Amino acid sequence: MTPTHFAFSSAFMLGLAGLAFHRTHFLSALLCLEGLMLSLFIALSLWTLQFNTMNSASLPMILLAFSACEAGAGLALLVATTRTHSNSRLQSLNLLQC
Amino acid sequence: MTPLIYSTLIISLGIGTTLTFASTHWYLAWMGIEINTLAIIPLMTQSHSPRATEATTKYFFAQATASATLLFAATSNAFFTGSWDILQTNNPLSYTLMTLALAMKIGLAPLHSWMPEVMQGLTLLTGLILSTWQKLAPFCLIYQIQPHSPNLFMALGLLSIVAGGWGGFNQVQLRKILAYSSIAHLGWMVLILSFSPPLTLVAFSTYLMMTFSLFYSFMMTKTTHINSLSTSWAKIPTLTALTPLILLSLGGLPPLTGFLPKWMILQELTKQDLALVAVLAALFSLFSLYFYLRLSYTMTLTMPPNNPAGTLPWRLNPSHNTLPP
Numbered sequence: 001m002t003p004t005h006f007a008f009s010s011a012f013m014l015g016l017a018g019l020a021f022h023r024t025h026f027l028s029a030l031l032c033l034e035g036l037m038l039s040l041f042i043a044l045s046l047w048t049l050q051f052n053t054m055n056s057a058s059l060p061m062i063l064l065a066f067s068a069c070e071a072g073a074g075l076a077l078l079v080a081t082t083r084t085h086s087n088s089r090l091q092s093l094n095l096l097q098c
Numbered sequence: 099m100t101p102l103i104y105s106t107l108i109i110s111l112g113i114g115t116t117l118t119f120a121s122t123h124w125y126l127a128w129m130g131i132e133i134n135t136l137a138i139i140p141l142m143t144q145s146h147s148p149r150a151t152e153a154t155t156k157y158f159f160a161q162a163t164a165s166a167t168l169l170f171a172a173t174s175n176a177f178f179t180g181s182w183d184i185l186q187t188n189n190p191l192s193y194t195l196m197t198l199a200l201a202m203k204i205g206l207a208p209l210h211s212w213m214p215e216v217m218q219g220l221t222l223l224t225g226l227i228l229s230t231w232q233k234l235a236p237f238c239l240i241y242q243i244q245p246h247s248p249n250l251f252m253a254l255g256l257l258s259i260v261a262g263g264w265g266g267f268n269q270v271q272l273r274k275i276l277a278y279s280s281i282a283h284l285g286w287m288v289l290i291l292s293f294s295p296p297l298t299l300v301a302f303s304t305y306l307m308m309t310f311s312l313f314y315s316f317m318m319t320k321t322t323h324i325n326s327l328s329t330s331w332a333k334i335p336t337l338t339a340l341t342p343l344i345l346l347s348l349g350g351l352p353p354l355t356g357f358l359p360k361w362m363i364l365q366e367l368t369k370q371d372l373a374l375v376a377v378l379a380a381l382f383s384l385f386s387l388y389f390y391l392r393l394s395y396t397m398t399l400t401m402p403p404n405n406p407a408g409t410l411p412w413r414l415n416p417s418h419n420t421l422p423p
Contacts, residue, residue, distance in 0.1 A: 093155060
């Protein structure tokens, strides 16, 4: 595993751990999601430099577009949750239990 | 929702799945899955009720995490092997992570906990799209990953059969029951994947047909709870006579269609010297049979506890031309 690979893998794993263990706020989960996408963006940008190939040079930009769409959808859901549940804490999402 | 936006979202759902089906590059497959996720989110929050918003939030988190992990596994595989080809996923770490990400996408145990709650908050039509159409694209990718050892898929499959059966045991909400039935059926499909992929496709296609019929019959009688199911005999008597057949087919009883995939899967597992796995799978699907039987029992074999003459539902706009009783 090259140092580059290790770097973005550990960044991804840290973001994933943050997303898995978020306890209080909706927004911290969205931030961890953005962190995941950012580590993938760095990985794809470094791909072209490390492998000296122009085949997948446009991949980071497409990733940016999709992750921006996803972030927008997440923020819209944050606003919708705040409208219906009066706050965006994750403990208040308890309407659908058995 | 205006017809233009509604049709855009439905077409986007179609485009996403078609893109994943048509791709050989991991990136394009990931893009198709993302389009699917983004397109169904407005469909889920259509009614703007608190339950719908909560269900959409949970669905969004589960799917976004799984998509990001899938792309990470694909990028990692590309860094190791130099290839973005879907059929060239050779690195063990990568395909294990990909399998787990796709398992979270479709709702296999132990990554299934989002599924019942999400299904509970949706309308029956959106729940139908969630359990049938949204499973196609990740399943296409699961089919194409070439696992080097069958252990992970068998473990996921057995756990899902157990979780799907045991979880639905005490439910009275029909959408949660359908979610747990979906988990169990996906477990059967994934169990046999590394030995005989055509059997997975047989199980998947029969599951699609049966789930579509069941959701549609619940939509026609507009029932979401066992209580309203027990009075649905007065709304559409013909449907009430036919729905137990669908339920027993889901439970896997011969001579109905649902028995065919289970039989073939058990036969293939025995041929591979995995008789214990076959026995465990068959025994744990008895749990699912229990709640299917309970649904057919309350629908057909019992009358509701009140005096029927006083509590028949009004049939002002009959949705179905029934024969005279």
